[in-house]
Amino acid sequence: MTEVQPSKEVAEYTEVHRHPEPKSFLWKYIFSVDHKVIGIQYLLLAVVAVFVGMALSLLVRLRLVCPECSYPLLGQFFPVGAPEGVMTPEFYLAMLTMHGTVMVFMVLTTAPQGGFGNYFLPIQIGAADMAFPRLNMLSFWTTFVSFLLLMAAFVVEGGAPMSGWTGYPPLSALPEATLPGIGQDLWLASIAVFCIASLLGALNFIVTTLDLRAKGLTMMRMPLTCWTWFVTAILGLLAFGVLLAAGVLLLMDRNVGTSFFVPAGLVVSDKVIDHSGGSPILWQHLFWFFGHPEVYIAILPGMGVTSHVLSTFARKTVFGYRAMVYAIAAIGGLGFVVWGHHMFVSGMSPYSAFVFSVLTMCIGVPSAIKTFNWIGTMWGGKIRFTSPMLYSIGFVSLFVSGGLSGIFLGQPTVDLYFHDTYFVVAHFHLIMGVAAIFGMFAGLTFWFPKMFGKMMNEPLSKIHFWITFVGVYAIFGPMHYLGMLPHPRRYAEITSVDYLGATGAAELHMFITVAAVLTVLAQFIFLYNFVKSIFAGKECREENPWEATTLEWTIPSPPPHDNFAGKVPHVYRGAYDFALRGAKRDFAMQCNDDKAVYGEPAPQASGD
Amino acid sequence: MGLLIAIAVWAITLAMAVPFVTQTWWMPESITALGDEIDAAFNWTLIGTGIIFLLAQAALGYTVWQFSRPTDKPASDSHGNNKLEILWTTAAAVIFVGLTFVTYSVWAETRFIEQKSMVPTADRLVVEVTGQQFVWNMRYAGEDNQFGPTDIALIDDAAGNPVGLDRSAPGGADDIMVPEMQVPVNKEVEVVLKSKDVLHNFFVPELRIKLDTVPGLVGKLRFTATKEGKYEIVCSELCGLGHYKMRSFLHVVTQEEYDAWIAEQASYLF
Numbered sequence: 001m002t003e004v005q006p007s008k009e010v011a012e013y014t015e016v017h018r019h020p021e022p023k024s025f026l027w028k029y030i031f032s033v034d035h036k037v038i039g040i041q042y043l044l045l046a047v048v049a050v051f052v053g054m055a056l057s058l059l060v061r062l063r064l065v066c067p068e069c070s071y072p073l074l075g076q077f078f079p080v081g082a083p084e085g086v087m088t089p090e091f092y093l094a095m096l097t098m099h100g101t102v103m104v105f106m107v108l109t110t111a112p113q114g115g116f117g118n119y120f121l122p123i124q125i126g127a128a129d130m131a132f133p134r135l136n137m138l139s140f141w142t143t144f145v146s147f148l149l150l151m152a153a154f155v156v157e158g159g160a161p162m163s164g165w166t167g168y169p170p171l172s173a174l175p176e177a178t179l180p181g182i183g184q185d186l187w188l189a190s191i192a193v194f195c196i197a198s199l200l201g202a203l204n205f206i207v208t209t210l211d212l213r214a215k216g217l218t219m220m221r222m223p224l225t226c227w228t229w230f231v232t233a234i235l236g237l238l239a240f241g242v243l244l245a246a247g248v249l250l251l252m253d254r255n256v257g258t259s260f261f262v263p264a265g266l267v268v269s270d271k272v273i274d275h276s277g278g279s280p281i282l283w284q285h286l287f288w289f290f291g292h293p294e295v296y297i298a299i300l301p302g303m304g305v306t307s308h309v310l311s312t313f314a315r316k317t318v319f320g321y322r323a324m325v326y327a328i329a330a331i332g333g334l335g336f337v338v339w340g341h342h343m344f345v346s347g348m349s350p351y352s353a354f355v356f357s358v359l360t361m362c363i364g365v366p367s368a369i370k371t372f373n374w375i376g377t378m379w380g381g382k383i384r385f386t387s388p389m390l391y392s393i394g395f396v397s398l399f400v401s402g403g404l405s406g407i408f409l410g411q412p413t414v415d416l417y418f419h420d421t422y423f424v425v426a427h428f429h430l431i432m433g434v435a436a437i438f439g440m441f442a443g444l445t446f447w448f449p450k451m452f453g454k455m456m457n458e459p460l461s462k463i464h465f466w467i468t469f470v471g472v473y474a475i476f477g478p479m480h481y482l483g484m485l486p487h488p489r490r491y492a493e494i495t496s497v498d499y500l501g502a503t504g505a506a507e508l509h510m511f512i513t514v515a516a517v518l519t520v521l522a523q524f525i526f527l528y529n530f531v532k533s534i535f536a537g538k539e540c541r542e543e544n545p546w547e548a549t550t551l552e553w554t555i556p557s558p559p560p561h562d563n564f565a566g567k568v569p570h571v572y573r574g575a576y577d578f579a580l581r582g583a584k585r586d587f588a589m590q591c592n593d594d595k596a597v598y599g600e601p602a603p604q605a606s607g608d
Numbered sequence: 609m610g611l612l613i614a615i616a617v618w619a620i621t622l623a624m625a626v627p628f629v630t631q632t633w634w635m636p637e638s639i640t641a642l643g644d645e646i647d648a649a650f651n652w653t654l655i656g657t658g659i660i661f662l663l664a665q666a667a668l669g670y671t672v673w674q675f676s677r678p679t680d681k682p683a684s685d686s687h688g689n690n691k692l693e694i695l696w697t698t699a700a701a702v703i704f705v706g707l708t709f710v711t712y713s714v715w716a717e718t719r720f721i722e723q724k725s726m727v728p729t730a731d732r733l734v735v736e737v738t739g740q741q742f743v744w745n746m747r748y749a750g751e752d753n754q755f756g757p758t759d760i761a762l763i764d765d766a767a768g769n770p771v772g773l774d775r776s777a778p779g780g781a782d783d784i785m786v787p788e789m790q791v792p793v794n795k796e797v798e799v800v801l802k803s804k805d806v807l808h809n810f811f812v813p814e815l816r817i818k819l820d821t822v823p824g825l826v827g828k829l830r831f832t833a834t835k836e837g838k839y840e841i842v843c844s845e846l847c848g849l850g851h852y853k854m855r856s857f858l859h860v861v862t863q864e865e866y867d868a869w870i871a872e873q874a875s876y877l878f
Binding site for chain 2: 163169170178279280321322369372376379382383384397416469473496497503504581586
């Protein structure tokens with residue numbers, strides 16, 4: 001094994017045991033235990049999934065503006081769902097269901113945590129790998145199996161399930177009430193397998209964060225990205241177990257005659273259903289006990305990346321680091337006690353609405369802290385407009401827009417009108433959909449040079465930013481107005497409700513669809529940029545092209561197999577030491593001691 | 609670039625906000641006193657969040673613009689400001705949590721209904737609404753003011769008995785089954801919500817209320833409509849492939865028109 005000297009930035013280091021790099025293709029790229037390879041595997045899975053999810057959303061949009069239009073190519077692939085290319089209402093619902101499921105599970109849950117977290121958590125805390133590398137590999141491949149199971153639902157007889165990504169029984173439990181077939185079973189199996197994979201991953205993240213930090217890297221010196229991955233892992237550990245149980249129970253209701261979620265006395269098409277004793281609302285409790293933390297699983301890592309990127313490119317310390325950490329923890333904690341706000345009109349006891357409502361509003365407080373502190377971080381800075389900075393600024397704007405509509409929905413009184421309308425669709429797409437995805441764009445453009453030793457094309461990234469930023473507002477902004485009408489969600493067409501025809505819903509739908517088509521097209525700019533840059537991007541072998549402070553910027557790009565080549569740097573300061581006075585540079589890396597930062601003699605230490 | 613981003617953020621913010629001020633796409637007029645209160649709760653929320661929305665986006669744009677302009681000054685070395693932190697934490701807490709307290713009484717009025725009664729009284733009409741894929745079935749107690757018992761074995765859609773009403777049992781003979789709801793204006797109505805198969809949701813936008821119909825459970829809503837007219841009942845919980853066409857009508861009419869209508873319906877029974 002070649003001896004590698006640590007970066008000039010590193011003041012002192014600890015020698016640790018080194019692991020040899022695997023030589024064969026199979027063990028190096030496929031069944032790799034290297035967290036960086038696994039991180040990229042997760043990212044590639046998410047890229048495939050996000051294009052699948054986007055294609056599904058386009059079908060949904062197309063049917064909404066023209067239910068009778070024929071798309072012959074579609075008819076070739078789905079002769080049942082789209083006979084002669086015309087989408088049936090049940091096909092619409094199936095696409096809707098799969099769009100939500102693919103996006104929430106395979107994109108929003110995999111890329112921010114499994115992708116970026118896997119790749120950069122160990123490096124940012126000075127570890128050679130995750131705590132359990134084999135478990136990490138198992139997490140990814142289990143997730144991959146889950147993805148295959150989900151995709152299989154498209155091709156089985158009866159097609160993909162049509163009960164929405166929330167899969168509420170009895171609709172999801174009774175084949176009699178939808179279409180016969182095993183699509184829903186595959187969906188449930190996929191979710192259950194995904195839960196197992198996420199549980200394994202969560203354990204790994206928690207142990208890695210607690211046990212493998214470099215010397216001097218206290219919790220309160222960790223980059224905020226690590227804090228968000230850590231809290232996200234705790235959320236995952238507590239939430240996915242519940243969904244796993246719910247998924248297995250529903251699978252049993254469908255296949256072995258149990259009745260966890262199906263009550264007695266149901267009649268479908270004059271046929272009495274042979275079930276008794278279950279409760280449909282039980283599923284909703286279990287599902288949302290997972291489902292609400294899931295929102296934060298999707299968005300917390302994006303918040304971490306945003307804090308990290310804003311500080312780096314404003315050349316300024318994160319405003320109120322401690323408050324940011326407390327806010328992350330508060331959002332995570334409160335996230336577990338607000339699930340009932342999804343169920344205000346579900347038939348759940350109306351008396352419980354008050355507690356869920358107050359707790360929900362409480363989440364607005366740490367969210368407001370974060371927003372103020374992001375603006376505070378940029379205030380007084382010297383902003384550099386790199387593409388990750390643009391995406392992060394976009395994140396803040398989208399987070400504000402998407403977050404504030406939650407204030408309406410969190411009050412049961414106001415929710416009475418807006419529940420299950422497009423107002424909700426606008427709300428969650430802005431915040432957990434596109435805000436989280438802007439976090440991913442920021443992360444990918446920021447870390448790309450480290451991951452691949454190449455730069456992404458900045459002008460292309462910026463063009464992509466502008467189209468996408470305006471585009472997502474053009475898509476999801478008008479959905480608030482649809483919600484005002486009020487337009488119920490999950491309607492395959494608007495022809496059967498008189499007031500929708502009379503109040504301009506069709507025009508709004510057309511505007512949204514045009515915006516969606518353009519925005520989706522712009523994503524191919526990003527895909528092109530991403531793929532092209534991996535193979536033919538501008539070389540960037542610098543350790544630290546962004547003049548950033550954290551440990552990943554002290555190692556070569558791309559990093560060697562065991563990250564620090566057996567020499568783990570010591571950490572002397574917090575993660576965001578920018579705008580230093582009397583120092584040689586305007587920033588200090590975490591592994592710089594005071595002598596390196598200020599020269600002799602060392603003044604009072606700054607830092608955490 | 610900074611100014612460009614600021615202008616874009618401000619322009620988008622205004623574009624989003626303007627239709628909420630001009631009320632271009634808006635709620636239909638409320639037809640109940642409770643609906644007016646719900647609208648008030650909505651308006652308070654809109655004003656509060658609207659101001660925060662405008663200020664936050666304005667501040668974001670301004671910050672990005674101001675602190676990207678070329679300057680010789682070094683970046684600020686501030687690490688934060690505890691006083692500011694406490695100030696905006698408290699402000700956010702008061703506004704957000706305060707809203708819940710302000711608007712909650714309306715929820716209590718709408719939903720805190722004793723669950724036992726299903727008995728029509730002189731000043732309260734009770735209508736049983738049973739959802740099924742993809743129609744609404746409305747049942748009135750009839751002349752004896754008493755709902756007859758039902759039995760799932762008797763359910764027969766084709767024979768016009770979608771809820772399995774036992775016509776031979778006491779109270780069942782004069783129950784009236786109709787596909788659309790008719791109620792007198794200014795009279796309190798209790799809607800008893802049931803489902804035969806999957807989840808549905810009873811939603812009349814003009815009443816500002818909605819509630820899932822849950823198989824195995826009985827849900828209740830109360831309203832007093834103060835304006836005559838024909839209003840749509842739309843299903844607001846995914847119930848299957850025909851979800852989008854599952855709707856019915858609520859007719860709010862004068863007491864005389866109601867009496868005539870119910871008498872006409874009763875005459876079809878015998």
